[in-house]
Amino acid sequence: MDSLLSVCDIKEEVSYIIDLAIKIKAGEAEDKPLKGKTLAMIFQKSSTRTRVSFDVGMYQLGGRGIFLSSNDLQMGRGEPILDTAKVLSRFVDGIMIRAIEHRDVVELAKYSEVPVISGLTNLEHPCQALADMLTIKEHFGSFENKKICFVGDGNNVCNSLLLIAPLLGMDMSVACPKGYEPDEDILKIANEYANENNTEITISDDIDVVLSNVDVVYTDVWVSMGDEAEKAQREKDLAPYQVNQQLMDIANEGAIFMHCLPAVRGQEVSADVIDGSQSVIYDQAENRLHAQKAVLYHYLKD
Structure with a gap:
């Protein structure tokens, strides 16, 4: 059963899904293509954008989303993931899960008889990456000769961006302090994709180097959910990597600022940047809906 657990799962379909999202957003796609379909939405982590966008997305496509907190499921009381996957597969047409551990999502997909879509794990956030690339294409018209730089902690969002950028022909750099680099296995795959698509990936703790010739x-x-115990150390280590106007000025003229939200103004980004003219964060947030509608169409349409 095909599922979306990683950007790697849509290596050949990335451009198609983004173009489909553009059509859906423009009202040019089939009306109510998921009529009668049901999506189970499992949340082990709290959410605003993921929950609302998938719920509204299913409704607008003619189907229905069912919110399931991990506290509402027997899985939260120790039921094996195998049993949860097998039983839910008898009730619904697809499963979206926002999980703590990536391995749990992999196991769920292994035993599920319906598609499983990752709404975030500690390793990746593929749906966010699709929405981000949709936003970049809308803003610039294409990905050609464009470069994105991720600044800060090389986390799950950074991992998915590293995989998707080269697939679309974009260069990518990551500015992070030592010890905060992206996942090694993800980086290895991303470099393979970059080699296949004649793009470049750069990881460095030197902000000036990685922000050279950057458009995004x-x-x-x-401090992501689960990292609260490291809060003080993280804030100290990452303080030099705050995205402020001085840092934005290093990027190319016309560069845009992106953030997947929620944000802490005055910490990872200054208020004048996130609320300024270069920021596209609300377009980016809205595009979670359109990108995920394209994903739902792709995986759940008969």
Whole structure:
């Protein structure tokens, strides 16, 4: 059963899904293509954008989303993932899960008889990456000769961006302090994709180096859910990597600022940048809906 757990799962379909999202957003796609379909939405982590966008997306496509907190499921009381996957597969047409551990999503997909879509794990956030690339294409018209730089903690969002950027012909750089680099296995695959598509990936703790010739500056919170015990150390280590106007001025003229939200103004990004004219964060947030509608169409349409 095909599922979306990683950007790697849509290596050949990335451009198609983004173009489909553009059609859906423009109202040019089939009306109510998922009529009668049902999506189970499992949340082990709290959410605003993921929950609302998938729920609204299913409704607008003619189907229905069912919110399931991990506290509402027997899985939260120790039921094996195998049993949850097998049973839900008898009730619904697809499963979206926002999970803590990536391995749990992999196991769920292994035993599920319906498509499983990752709404985030500690390793990747593929749906966010699709929405981000949709936003970049809308803003610039294409990905050609464009470069994105992720600044800060090389987290799950950074991992998915590293995989998707080269597939679309974009160069990517990551500015992070030592010890905060992206996942090694993800980086290895990303470099393979870059070699296949004649693009470049750069990882460095030197902000000036990685922001050279950049069109998109992207950051995320320094303290993600689950990292609260490291809060003080993370804030100290990442303080030099705040995205402020001085840093934005290093990027190309016309560069945009992106953030997957929620954001902490005055920490990973200054208020004048996130609320300024270069920021596209609300377009980016809206595009979660359109990108995920394209994903739902792709995986759940008969």
